[in-house]
Amino acid sequence: MESNRIIQDGSPSKDLQTPGTPNLSKDSDNNKVSESITQETTDNGKHKRVSGKVLFGSIVFLALASLIAFFLYLVPALQEIPSGSKSPVTNSAELKKDAAYKKQISQLKRDVQRLSGKYSRYTSGQSYLVINTTDNLFYLYRNKKLIREGHCSSGSYKMLKTEEGRSWIFKTPKGKFWIQGKTTHPSWRRPDWAYVEEGLPIPSQDDQSRYEYGILGDYAMALGDGYLIHGTIYKRFLGMPVTHGCVRLNDEDLEAIFNTLSIGSKVYIF
């Protein structure tokens, strides 16, 4: 009890210096007051400690935030402050009269014309097909004009793996291709992955069961390395990346493209 009466600064309370005081109620009152002062002082101390910690934490947080802002934003912004004047661009009439200037300008004009002509010749006047594999769309051009566009299906980006370590990635190749062959009523020779994918045993290479008819639509155009542009029986998947690398089209679009493109026509896939 006595220890409770010790006020925080370490000096004993006045009550302790006058023991045996007859007035008990006064003593009890004093004790209460003293206890409440002690409590208050302890609370104040705690409060101060907490606020101190909060303040310290805030200062540390602000300092760190300022440091991060300094390194990430302030210094790069300072690097971008324009220094000095921009190198001047002139339009001097006197210079324009100079023969050497005229020679330089005409040479440059010729160069631009030549390069421009060369560049425009890259775009073929013949028909070509553009395939967008991200959005699964196609664009058919003739004489540099868009004549047909629509949905297609391209590679699914699935990687099929076997426990034996074989793997296949089903993606449509990107870049410049050309039509290497055209066929009507194509048949499909199922490759190994078509069996592996379904958990079927792989037949021999010349097995008749590998051949399927009617699932590639009425036409097919070969792009090389086994990749084809063909039709599909899964029309609801058009516009989605679901194929094993070939490009699938609906019947009408396939027919239009088949009739527009000839062997050697360019196909741009991106």
Place this chain on the structure above:
Amino acid sequence: MNMETESINKSRIGKNVIIPVILLLAFLIYYTIMAMLSPVKKKDAITKEYSFIQDEKNIIDEQIFADSTYLKLLKEKSFLQSRIAMAETDSIYLTINLSDSIVSLEISGVAVHTSRVKRSDISKILKSGNEYIISSMLARPFTIEKNYSSIPKEPLMIKMAPKDTSEYQPDIIPDTADYEPVNFIMQIENGFHIFIYQDEKLNFGDGIHRLIFDMLNRFRDTFHSLKSVVTFRIPENHPYIKVRLPRTDAKIIYRALPEHGQIAVYL
């Protein structure tokens, strides 16, 4: 006595706080100076590489390199030269024409996809540098060295083959409602950085995502700068071209460009 101890303690605390603060401030000043020197160093390097070298047999009046007509033609020539160099390959490449606010994906000279630039910004070096030198630099295509992106280049999904027909499950139709914000940074071999960020805020977190993506890049740059500065070297400056595009176009461009694709720029 107590007062004395207290004041000694206070001065100790003061020293313990003040000295590190002074050291930190000194480092920050040193870092700032080194960082400010970095664009100067980069500009000098570009100037040294691409400035005009006078041919003694055919002396040209250097006033022409500040002439507006000459510079306009030179810019066009450089852009064409750069595009032709890329068109000679079969690869997919990108052209950024900030003058017309157009970004195009091209294959062998054929523009296969075009997008309109919503917003753009370029570095001080490109904005206020010598136009002759900048045009000469842009006559060669930029080659991508590294990509940082919020989406994968190839969204590969791995599927284990079933052991037999009982394990076979037909493919699930891909979820076309999948949404990921598209932001990417292409680090060019010459130290330039090309930022392509999605312009729209289609979903709630898009703005925050872009901020975090941008901040991570700033962290990377700062880390490299700090590494240089502590070894008393001027950090490398990365002049930038920042472009905002519609999300679908940004995605198409990122997916179409090869890992080390090429870019032609017209300012």
